[in-house]
Amino acid sequence: MLHISLAAERLWTVWGLGISNSLLTAWVVMGLLIVLSILATRKLTMVPSTGQLIAETLVGGLHDFFGAIAGKRLDQFFPLIASLFIFILAANWVGLLPGVGTVGYFRSEEAEVTAEHAAPASGTEAVIPVEEDSHAPEAGVVAEETVASPAAAATEEEGGHGKTAFVPILRGATADLNMTLALAIVAVIAMQYFGFRNLGTHYLSRFVNFKDPILFSVGILELVSDVSKIVSFAFRLFGNIFAGEVLLAVIAFLMPFFLPLPFMMLELFVGVIQALVFSMLTTAFLNVAVSHGEEEHAAAESHASA
Amino acid sequence: MEKLGIEPSLLLAQVVNFLVIMVVLQKLLYKPILTMLEKRKREIAEGLNLTQKMREEEERLKEKQEKALAKAREDALQIIEDAKKQAKETEKEVIADAHTQAAAIIDRAKTEADETKKAATSAIRREAVDLAVVMAKRLLTSVMGAKEQHALISKRIKDLESWVAREEKKS
Numbered sequence A: 001m002l003h004i005s006l007a008a009e010r011l012w013t014v015w016g017l018g019i020s021n022s023l024l025t026a027w028v029v030m031g032l033l034i035v036l037s038i039l040a041t042r043k044l045t046m047v048p049s050t051g052q053l054i055a056e057t058l059v060g061g062l063h064d065f066f067g068a069i070a071g072k073r074l075d076q077f078f079p080l081i082a083s084l085f086i087f088i089l090a091a092n093w094v095g096l097l098p099g100v101g102t103v104g105y106f107r108s109e110e111a112e113v114t115a116e117h118a119a120p121a122s123g124t125e126a127v128i129p130v131e132e133d134s135h136a137p138e139a140g141v142v143a144e145e146t147v148a149s150p151a152a153a154a155t156e157e158e159g160g161h162g163k164t165a166f167v168p169i170l171r172g173a174t175a176d177l178n179m180t181l182a183l184a185i186v187a188v189i190a191m192q193y194f195g196f197r198n199l200g201t202h203y204l205s206r207f208v209n210f211k212d213p214i215l216f217s218v219g220i221l222e223l224v225s226d227v228s229k230i231v232s233f234a235f236r237l238f239g240n241i242f243a244g245e246v247l248l249a250v251i252a253f254l255m256p257f258f259l260p261l262p263f264m265m266l267e268l269f270v271g272v273i274q275a276l277v278f279s280m281l282t283t284a285f286l287n288v289a290v291s292h293g294e295e296e297h298a299a300a301e302s303h304a305s306a
Numbered sequence B: 001m002e003k004l005g006i007e008p009s010l011l012l013a014q015v016v017n018f019l020v021i022m023v024v025l026q027k028l029l030y031k032p033i034l035t036m037l038e039k040r041k042r043e044i045a046e047g048l049n050l051t052q053k054m055r056e057e058e059e060r061l062k063e064k065q066e067k068a069l070a071k072a073r074e075d076a077l078q079i080i081e082d083a084k085k086q087a088k089e090t091e092k093e094v095i096a097d098a099h100t101q102a103a104a105i106i107d108r109a110k111t112e113a114d115e116t117k118k119a120a121t122s123a124i125r126r127e128a129v130d131l132a133v134v135m136a137k138r139l140l141t142s143v144m145g146a147k148e149q150h151a152l153i154s155k156r157i158k159d160l161e162s163w164v165a166r167e168e169k170k171s
Helices: A021-041 A050-094 A109-115 A139-145 A150-158 A177-206 A213-254 A260-290 A294-305 B008-143 B146-170
Strands: A002-004 A010-014 A017-020 A104-108 A126-128 A164-168
Touching: A002 A164, A002 A213, A017 A021, A017 B008, A021 A050, A021 A177, A021 B008, A050 A177, A050 A260, A050 B008, A177 A213, A177 A260, A177 B008, A213 A260, B008 B146
Parallel strands: none
Antiparallel strands: A002 A126, A010 A017, A104 A164
């Protein structure tokens, strides 16, 4: 069954919180990042070890790179934008690992519906038959361990219990709108936070300005554009990564050997580009937010001094 | 929203996830690494500064050393020159000294020789006089009486004395 689902699937429900497979992947990515950074910075020395050197290259490179955009306010922004870059990059690449999106189990849709009271995903799933052997050597092992094996699922289907759906254990964290939307919301709220922190109440005049009708309408436009930033951030990242996963799945379905490799390379590249785009746009927007009305200020000050 | 799979609880969970990873990475990765990079930057700058200073110091010392060396060479030449001059002077002095000493020794030897000669001459003379007196006595005793003897002897003594005086005057 070629399995393409726009929404992430719910695996379990713990204390009323549905654990989706992409949330699980996000935790895996977090764990990976934490372990790697502990390993890299465990023993910092003047003459760096290889691990330390890699971490220094990454962090120092990001510091220089974003420094070119953010300028003197880099120290404020750096934790946010560097984390955005590193986390998105790691999530994108973990989504490409063999087994992510391909190791899972089958369950009947009715069971899924009963498990999820809201049932957000049921209507959108496209289920196409496919042999899941392209880039998941451990798929068989996991399938045996899971509750419902393909054979059982097939008999279930024959028995008339309705359709069965394939549920991957792991799904690329950024191939889920919840993740990308969350990142976008954090980024846009950070813009407002840094705007207020640097400019105080003067920052409000970016959105609400009664000085003259032009500035008033510009304020409304700014408000709309900040809301639309959330949407564009979320859908740009989600669209790129989700499309990449679909592309890989389709290519693997058509020709499981060798042909997916160039596309894999392409998706690795897209992963870097999207992480870079997300963090660079955030930096640029942060800069815009904190420098709102800087020219006015400068003009007023020069008037006052003259 | 449902078709896109957006769930408020999951959204919130992902927001929390990101905030957690941001704080953790700041504590675990950015802060130590950036501090270390800054520290290394400072250290390198310090090292380069120190190297520059050392190089300048070295050049200064080398110059000083060369100057000292040149001065030492000059001094040595001067000292040698002085020593030569002094040696020449000393040589002259010694030679002059030797000359005077030699003259003195010769003088002394001469006077000593003179004295010895004089003493010998007077001794011989005295002996000759004594001998003459004895001979005359013996002769006169056999030939003359006491009176003539006496007159002759005193005449002879007078002659002798005048001879002696003459001889002494001669010498």
